[in-house]
Amino acid sequence: MKKILVFLILASCQWDIGWVHLGIVDCMAQKQTSVARQFDGSMPYYHLLDRVVIEGGQELNAYKLSLYKSVTVKENAFTPKELAQQAFMDMEHDVEEAAKEAIIKEVGHVKGHLYYAFLMMRQGCYIFYQNASLRKGGKREATIVYMEGQKNSSMSMSELKRMFKKK
């Protein structure tokens, strides 16, 4: 009995320390999306990605979001070219797969490659993607953004896009 109680105490402390991992933060997700592997640290180029996680907080209230996660692959002098290329290909593939399951989607292709995607997987779950390297003069980088809306929020994808749109 004593050992079980000690174990429970230690486990609760370990959970408290180990929460900062992209793969377990999206507690609202009911189903894994195709892009989940880009966020869970399983990809070999994961350590090269720029990563952002915000859960809760006032900054997301303006967008009626509860969770914001993004990963960006950048091809530069510091990233091994092969890994960066693999990241570009994998991200495009994962977003294409997610688009097949999206209930609302808007995608654009350039030269046979996915240039951008705005996907609503289910009410309150969104994936945005853009591969800037396909744009003329664009940076050699691609970004996937995964977002979850607040509970009882009925924001549409077009509303969210308007919030993101450049002014």
Add this chain to the structure above:
Amino acid sequence: MNKYWLDIVNRYFEAETTEEEERLLKRFLASDEAQGAEFDEARAVMGLFATARSSSLSAREELESASSRTTVPESSALSPQKTIKWLSVAAAVVLAVGLWWHWSERPTYYACIDGVETTNRKEVVEAMHRSMENVQQDVETEDIISKQLGEMFNSIEE
């Protein structure tokens, strides 16, 4: 007088005498007054019982003294020290659960940019805005949409 004592003896054999009467009878049988043959049988029986009684009494006394020396089994109730120990463990568990609950409700801010990790709220929010800009639908993207739509209608017309 003898008749009185004979009556007592008869009642003794009938197991109708009280302890006091038995005591008095024994005293009488041990005295010079009870030297007659009519009291021999009683004297013999009481002597035997006296020996048996004394030995059983001593055995009972020994048993009682022995049982008073045996240790009393431990009470099943927790001692105060154990109670305090378990209460402190329970308090630690409640504290741990409370801390976990408190931390799980707090906003999370995390960013890793160019290999540098940060949980600074301002820095993470800035990083969020930069990543938002990466996926914003810009003028060029709208041109692509128009171009693709145009290509679609052109192909239909053809």
